[in-house]
Each structure stands twice: as structure tokens, then as C-alpha cells.
Amino acid sequence: MTSLLVFKEYLKKFYGSYEVFITPILKFLLAGLSLLVINTSLGFMEKINNAAILLIAALMCSFLPVGFILFFAALFILLHLYALALEVAVVALALFMVMFLMYFRFSPKDTLVVLLTPICFMLRIPYVMPIAMGLVGTPASAVSVSCGTIVYYLVSYVSGNATTLSAMDAGEASARFRMVIDSMLGSKGMLVTVAAFAITVIVVYTIRRMSIDHSWTIAMIGGAIINMVILLLGDLIYDTKVSVIGVMFGTAVSVLLAKVLQFFVLNLDYSRTEKVQFEDDEYYYYVKAVPKITVSTPTKTVKKINTQRHSVSSQNRGGTRSTGTRGAGRTRSYDQE
Amino acid sequence: MLNEERVILMTRMASYENGEGRGNMSIGNYFRSDYIGKEVLKAVICATISFGLCFALYLFYDFEGFMLNIYKMDLLQFVKNILILYAVVVVIYGVISYIIFSIRYKRAKKSLKKYYNNLRKLSGLYD
Numbered sequence: 001m002t003s004l005l006v007f008k009e010y011l012k013k014f015y016g017s018y019e020v021f022i023t024p025i026l027k028f029l030l031a032g033l034s035l036l037v038i039n040t041s042l043g044f045m046e047k048i049n050n051a052a053i054l055l056i057a058a059l060m061c062s063f064l065p066v067g068f069i070l071f072f073a074a075l076f077i078l079l080h081l082y083a084l085a086l087e088v089a090v091v092a093l094a095l096f097m098v099m100f101l102m103y104f105r106f107s108p109k110d111t112l113v114v115l116l117t118p119i120c121f122m123l124r125i126p127y128v129m130p131i132a133m134g135l136v137g138t139p140a141s142a143v144s145v146s147c148g149t150i151v152y153y154l155v156s157y158v159s160g161n162a163t164t165l166s167a168m169d170a171g172e173a174s175a176r177f178r179m180v181i182d183s184m185l186g187s188k189g190m191l192v193t194v195a196a197f198a199i200t201v202i203v204v205y206t207i208r209r210m211s212i213d214h215s216w217t218i219a220m221i222g223g224a225i226i227n228m229v230i231l232l233l234g235d236l237i238y239d240t241k242v243s244v245i246g247v248m249f250g251t252a253v254s255v256l257l258a259k260v261l262q263f264f265v266l267n268l269d270y271s272r273t274e275k276v277q278f279e280d281d282e283y284y285y286y287v288k289a290v291p292k293i294t295v296s297t298p299t300k301t302v303k304k305i306n307t308q309r310h311s312v313s314s315q316n317r318g319g320t321r322s323t324g325t326r327g328a329g330r331t332r333s334y335d336q337e
Numbered sequence: 338m339l340n341e342e343r344v345i346l347m348t349r350m351a352s353y354e355n356g357e358g359r360g361n362m363s364i365g366n367y368f369r370s371d372y373i374g375k376e377v378l379k380a381v382i383c384a385t386i387s388f389g390l391c392f393a394l395y396l397f398y399d400f401e402g403f404m405l406n407i408y409k410m411d412l413l414q415f416v417k418n419i420l421i422l423y424a425v426v427v428v429i430y431g432v433i434s435y436i437i438f439s440i441r442y443k444r445a446k447k448s449l450k451k452y453y454n455n456l457r458k459l460s461g462l463y464d
Contacts, residue, residue, distance in 0.1 A: 090397075094390045101383035102430070106437055177397055 031061035045083035110144035117148025128254035134204025142198040192234030364445040380434035
């Protein structure tokens with residue numbers, strides 16, 4: 001454990017020293033990954049489905065504010081959908097606009113969640129998002145996670161039904177339009193997942209805020225169980241066709257990832273908890289103070305072994321005046337070591 | 338001679354000015370009613386655009402059926418229903434915005450008060 005804490009301190013120090021370079025690199029990687037995922041799952045527009053465009057967009061994102069990653073991701077999605085069918089792009093545009101206008105005005109910091117949720121879905125670990133947002137976010141993060149889930153389901157629906165959608169004639173625009181909206185509104189799988197994630201965020205947040213020992217760990221395990229139960233119940237009632245093993249395995253991995261997040265965000269030593277009570281004119285205070293686990297990084301001392309010391313001291317012994325001063329200097333440095 | 342306390346205070350204040358403080362200062366420039374009024378107005382505009390988009394989607398969803406029935410249905414009642422729905426959406430969204438931005442204004446003012454106290458403390462350290 002101590003070595004892990006030391007590693008954390010090193011990481012913090014490293015990030016502190018090279019923040020100017022690390023932040024753009026991270027932004028570049030996130031933008032690159034998101035656009036790559038979009039290009040591989042949709043990829044209908046040949047012009048933007050190439051590495052050069054992807055790299056240019058990712059490079060631009062690395063120097064622009066974080067919100068632009070989402071902007072570029074939305075733009076790429078819309079362009080791909082436009083190449084497939086105008087009606088699908090119109091539905092997606094309306095969805096994005098309602099999200100931005102109605103919700104992300106209030107919490108612009110949460111925009112990244114909309115991007116990370118579909119990526120986690122692609123990596124088969126979507127359950128990490130509601131748990132992580134319950135731990136570090138607010139109950140309002142439930143909306144952000146839900147928006148991310150809806151975006152994922154839209155993209156996955158279009159990518160799964162691309163042949164049907166493109167096979168329809170231009171005259172069947174209205175039918176195509178209806179098909180996309182029906183699939184979105186009638187997708188029981190999506191509705192169950194949105195409900196499960198929203199409830200998980202709120203449950204994790206509520207338990208995490210409780211004044212109990214190991215509240216973070218209890219919150220993430222409790223949230224994971226509730227999430228799993230809702231998803232499996234949803235499968236039983238609405239036949240959403242979720243894989244039981246997939247849900248269980250994904251949840252286990254998500255809890256582990258949440259534990260890693262907890263290690264970096266908050267690490268408390270419950271064995272040294274102090275409970276104090278005091279009062280002032282207006283209130284009586286029951287205070288529970290839990291100290292954070294901290295370690296100081298060991299400082300490395302570099303010992304220089306002077307190979308010339310022997311020859312110099314032998315010169316000193318020889319009694320030459322000119323090297324005497326240099327010899328004295330070296331002897332002093334040797335003493336300091 | 339460097340005054341350590343002064344340097345610490347100035348560093349903290351500079352970091353506040355660059356981060357959280359920037360948003361708070363722009364909020365602090367407004368009177369409460371002006372700030373909340375401006376934000377609620379923006380919210381009403383956003384809600385109107387969103388409602389318009391959803392209504393357009395609803396129309397396009399069954400455009401042929403709508404066009405076939407347009408002469409049969411009571412258009413006045415239809416418009417009335419739509420307007421009532423619009424009013425409900427805008428009012429609910431406006432109230433939520435009002436609550437959120439009132440809290441934000443209160444928080445920003447409190448935080449700015451602390452900042453101005455620190456400024457006063459800093460100026461005291463120069464005397």
C-alpha cells in the first residue's frame with residue numbers, strides 16, 4: 001500500500017511539473033479515441049473517415065477547451081449520419097440541440113460524461129460511468145450519464161441498421177424518419193439502462209455522502225448491485241436481451257476501476273477517525289474528522305564518487321602548491337558527502 | 338525583503354482570479370434581479386427552440402397523416418393544446434432555471450465577499 005501511495009505522490013509531482021504538456025496530450029488522446037470510435041462504428045462519409053482528418057481534428061482539440069472535443073464528436077456523428085440519410089441526421093441534430101440547450105447550459109463541466117459514456121459502452125464497461133459520477137459528481141450527473149447512454153443507443157442503432165436505412169428510397173423519407181424515432185422511443189433496452197444508470201448515480205451519491213466509515217466503498221458496491229439488479233429485472237420484465245455474464249463481469253471490472261478512482265481522489269485512514277463535540281453561541285457541533293492517508297516521497301540522494309580524489313590527494317601529499325587549492329576544494333566536497 | 342504571508346495570500350488570490358473567481362466576478366457585476374432575469378430569459382429562449390425542434394419532429398413523424406387530417410380536425414383546439422403544452426414546458430424550465438441561478442448568484446456573492454476580505458487584508462499588510 002505504501003509503495004502505491006508513493007507512486008501516487010510521484011504521479012502528482014510529475015503531473016504538477018509537466019501539466020503544460022500532459023493536459024494537451026490527454027485531450028489529444030481522448031479526442032483521437034472518440035473520433036476513432038465514431039469513425040469505426042459509423043464511417044459512412046468517406047471524406048472524414050481517414051486518419052489525416054482524424055489527426056487534424058484531434059490536434060485542434062488538444063489546444064482548444066475541453067468542450068470542443070464534444071463539438072467535434074457531435075459534428076463527426078452528424079456528418080456520418082448525413083452521408084447515410086438526411087432524416088437520421090436531422091433526428092440526431094435535434095437530440096444534440098435539445099441536450100445542449102436544455103441541460104448543458106447548467107453544467108458545462110459534465111459535457112465530457114456524454115463523450116465518455118459511449119466510449120465505455122464500446123469497451124463493455126459502461127457501468128463504471130454511473131458509479132464514478134455518483135462518487136465525484138452530483139445527482140444532476142444522472143442526466144449527463146443518461147444523455148451519454150441515449151447517444152450510444154442512437155449510434156449503435158444506426159450502425160446496426162445501416163443497410164436497411166440506406167436501402168430505403170428517397171421517397172420513403174417519412175418512413176425512415178418514423179423508423180428512427182420509433183426505434184429510439186421504443187427501445188426498452190435503452191429505457192431500462194437509462195433508468196438503471198440514473199438510479200445508480202443517485203444511490204451512489206447518497207451513500208457516499210453518509211457519515212459512515214468506508215462510505216465510498218459501500219457506495220460503489222451498493223450502486224453496482226442496484227445497477228445489476230435493475231438491468232437484470234428489466235431483462236426479465238421487458239426482455240431487453242442483456243447478457244447476464246456480461247453485466248456481472250462488466251460490473252466487477254467497473255467496481256475495480258471505481259476503486260482505482262477512489263485511490264486517486266480520496267484515500268482515508270479510518271483507523272485514526274476522531275469524533276469531537278463542541279458548541280458556540282448558536283450551534284452544537286458533532287464533528288467526525290477522518291485523516292487522509294499521505295506519504296512523503298523518499299528523496300533520492302545522489303552520491304558522487306570522485307575517481308580523481310586519490311590522484312589529487314596524492315598530488316597534495318607531493319606538496320605542489322599549484323594543485324593545493326584544488327585539492328583542498330575536493331577534500332571539502334568529499335567531507336560534505 | 339519578501340513577506341511570506343503576503344506572497345501566500347497573493348498566490349491564493351491570483352489562482353482564484355484565474356479559476357473559479359473569473360465566473361464569479363462576471364456574476365458579481367450584475368444586480369441579483371438583472372442576473373437572474375438575463376439567465377431566465379436565455380432559458381426561455383432555449384426552451385422555445387427546443388420545443389420548436391420537438392414539435393417539428395412530431396409533425397414530420399406523421400406528416401402525411403397530419404396533412405390528410407388537417408381539414409377534418411379542430412385546428413383552433415390543436416393550436417390551443419400546443420400553446421398550453423409550450424407554456425407548461427417554458428414555465429417549468431423557467432422555474433428550474435430561476436432556482437438554479439438564484440443559488441449560483443448567492444454562492445458567487447459569498448465567494449466574492451471572501452475574496453474582497455482577502456484584498457482588504459492584503460492592503461492591510463502593506464501598511
